[in-house]
Amino acid sequence: MAETRGNPLALLELSRSGRAELLGGFALPTAGADALQERYERRIRALPEPARQLLLLASADPTGDAALLWRAAPLLGLGLEAAAPAEEAQLVEITRSVRxxxxxVRSAAYAAGTAEERRAVHRALAGALDDEGERQRRLWHLATAAAGPDDQLAAELAEAAQGVGSRGGMAAASALLRRSAELTTDTRLRVERTLSAAQASLDTGAFETALGLLARAEALPADALQGARIDLIRGRTDRAARSGREAPAALLRAARRLEPLDSRLARHTYLDAWSAALVAGGLADPDSDLAAVCAAAGAAPPPPGAPTAADLLLDGLAALINDGTSAGRPPLREAVTGFLDHEMPTALWLHCGVLVANAALSLWDYDRWEAANARHVELARAGGALAPLANALNVRRVIALWRGDVEFARELGLEESTVKQVTGTRRVSYGDLFLLAYRGHAAEALPLIAESSAEATARGEGLGLYFTDRATALLHLGLGHYAEATVAAVRAATGDLGPFTAQALPDLVEAAARSGATSVAEAALARLVTYTAGSDQEWATGLEARARALVSNGAAADRHYAEAVERLGRTRLTFELARTRLVYGEWLRRERRRADARHHLKQAFEEFAAMGADGFAERARHELLATGEKVRKRTADTVDDLTPQEEHIARLAREGRTNAEIGAELYISDRTVEWHLRKVFGKLGISSRKELRDAPPHLLSRTR
Incomplete structure (x- = not known):
């Protein structure tokens, strides 16, 4: 931001230089043949030698640490006076930082140095860094200064890559491992470090870099296990980048190849294959679809020693498809507990996070569904693991929508879109689809849903088709187009996509019951019961009760509706509760119980309007009018809108962030944060952070 002065085009150009440079300084300036860079090079070469050397030194450390620059300069015989000609030429500004x-100019300064001069400045920077506090940066500069292979330095780099933590995360680990491999003389170890670098690059979303590293590894003599790992990482890369029908087959082959070589890694690879087959859905090849993957996983050798949480996760997911929900539930419950209640390695969370969330979803456990996904998002963000983050955000938006927090889902959508753009990940955004369905504007929604469906079909992403069908069904349910909703819901409920199939069935029951297709509704209810039977979760029992009410009459229907409202009212599933109040109110009106109907319909209308589910809100409004209630479309004319900045700050404060943390994230001062919060409190009619945390999510929504 400082060097580009916020210029958007310059920021975009800088971002292409590599995430490792931007995230902690583990990369070199990108050299190019740009005409502007060439002009800068000529100006730099015309400077006095000390000034040119100082610019070269500054360019070699992309952190802009002026204190480090002045500690390293004397090691090259440079003093403070060396900066004057470069500053007078307006090429650099050195104050508390180097800008x-x-x-x-940074790239030109680095390109203007000879190979030996570059190695010299990196040695100087390494000599000026503290081995305790800045060990990774020191090693990086030493490695860059190395003129040839150095096994000791390579080993130190590989070790440092395991602990880069927040300084660049996976991007830094990839950069350190790549250089470690280049300095390694032992062929087998070189392949090993190259594969580790490829996996780290994959996690950052640098798919082309990962594939290039795999090509390097293939060019070297690799043992059988390393060859199988090459297949594994290539399959994972294909799954992350394209999510198509080819990924399940590649990962299934890798898992089978790994069985006799590393049974633990083979089981982890079966988890990859399960995830890929789920995404491919009905578009997967029959020999690598979800059933085929589960059959292969079930026949694989048992894990060595006591089963881990990942082993239980695989066993439960396989049983879910092979033997049904009741068989899959015990190991899945134990697996989710293992991941959430015990310390698990970050790499395992990044690998299994979406599947852990899916396991909790199959248990109808909303709180653990959200907790598993929140942990996945947190770890992916902290480590710069952009490929896992794209998937985790996709799930997080759906979770937010189900609790009625539409504005938070929109905010997450901006982050998801950015991450997908940076990584090149191509996958349907499920949150976008549900947002379209919530809004209830068919003229806008249907073309976009159709476009998403066509893209998913072209990629072989069957799960994307499932979500387009579910979004279509929800859109038409909100608009009261029950026949159209039934057609879409039937498609969504076809086949077996584990927890997702179960989620589609309540929509099908409602659509079919309202359109008069009683036999279809009853069959869907029977299928739903196979997924909810034995569950102790209010979500499952509440939806089952609602479905039973929709196909019942008289006192039985009344009893089931009341039970559904009571059970879902004890959850945070605001959207499902509002839907239940709506159908109950509709039934009560037709039973001529207008006062009771108005009670439920009014609450449903308020909840839908607050969350921005305009289609369902309008359906509730029409029903209210039919009861004789005077009601107008929801507006916010009397509400003071929050500005986008105020809304963002309010949400961060609501999450428990301090003023200092908010200021650091938004690049504003603590005092500015406090000033915005005072305005937020005034507009919302509250006086403290505690009241902000307790405020309903829709109060933080901008209505302009």
Missing amino acids: FRHPL
Whole structure:
């Protein structure tokens, strides 16, 4: 931001230089043949030698640490006076930090040095860094200064890559491991470190870099296990980048190849294959679809020693498809507990996070569904693991929508879109689809849903088709187009996509019952019971009760509706509760119990309007009018809107962030944060952070 002065085009250009440089300084300035860079090079070469050397030194450390620059300069015989000609030429500004006039000046300064001069400045930077507090950066500079292979330095780099933590995370680990592999003389160890670098690059979303590293590894003599791991990482890369029908087959082959070589890794690979087959859905090849993967996983050798949480996760997911919900539930419950209640390695969370969330979803456990996903998002963000983050955000938006927090889902959508753009990940955004369905504007929604459906079909992403069908069904349910909703819901409920199939069945019951297709509704209810039977979760029992009410009459229907409202009212599933109040109110009106109907319909209308589910809100409004209630469309004319900045700050404060943390994230001062919060409190009619945390999510929604 400092060097580009916030110029959008310059920021975009800088971002292409590599995430490792931006996230902690583990990369070199990108050299190019840009005409502007060439002009800067000519100006730099015309400077006095000490000034040129100082610019080279500054360019070699992309952190802009002025204190480090002045500690390293004497090691090259440079003093403070060396900066004057470069500053007078307006090429650099050195105050508390080092700021080049333009990112291309940094690249030009580095390109203007000879190979030996570059190695010298990196040695100087390494000598000026503290081995205790800045060990990774020191090693990086030492490695860059190395003129040839160095096994000891390579080993230190590989070790440092395991603990880069927040300084660049996976991007830094990939950069350190790549250099470690280049400095390694032992062929087998070189392949090993190259594969580790490829996996780290994959996690950052640098898919082309990962594939390039795999090509390097293939060019070296690799043992059988390393060859199988090459297949594994290539399959994972294909799954992350394209999510198509080819990924399940590649990962299934890798898992079978790994069985006699590393049974634990083979089981982890079966989890990859299960995830890929789920995403491919009905578009997967029959020999690598979900049933085929589960059959292969079930026949695989048992894990060595006591089963881990990942083993239980695989066993439960396989049983879910092979033997049904009742068989899959015990190991899945134990697996989710293992991941959430015990310390698990970050790498395992990044690998299994979406599946852990899916396991909790199959248990109808909303709180653990959200907790598993929140942990996945947190770890992916902290480590810069952009490929897992794209998937985790996709899930997080759906979770937010189900609790009625539409504005938070929209905010997450901006982050998801950015991450997908940066990584090149191509997958349907499930949150986008449900947002379209919530809004209830068919003229806008249907073309976009159709476009998503066509893209998913072209990629072989069957799960994307499932979500387009579910979004279509929800859209038409909100609009009262029950026949159209039934057609879409039937498609969504076809086949077996584990927990997702179960989620589609309540929509099908409602659509079919309202359209007069009683036999279809009853068959859907019977299928739903196979997924909810034995569950102790209010979500499952509440939806089952609602479905039973929709196909019942008289006192039985009344009893089931009341039970559904009571059970879902004890959950945070605001959307499902509002839907239940709506159908109950509709039934009560037809039973001529207008006062009771108005009670439920009014609450449903208020909840739908607050969350922005305009289609369902309008359906509830029409029913209210039919009861004789005077009601107008929801507006916010009397509400003081929060500005986008105020809304963002309010949400961060609601999550428990301090003023300092909010200021650091938004690049504003603590005092500015406090000033915005005072305005937020005034507009919302509250006086403290505690009241902000307790406020309903829709109060933080902008209504302009």
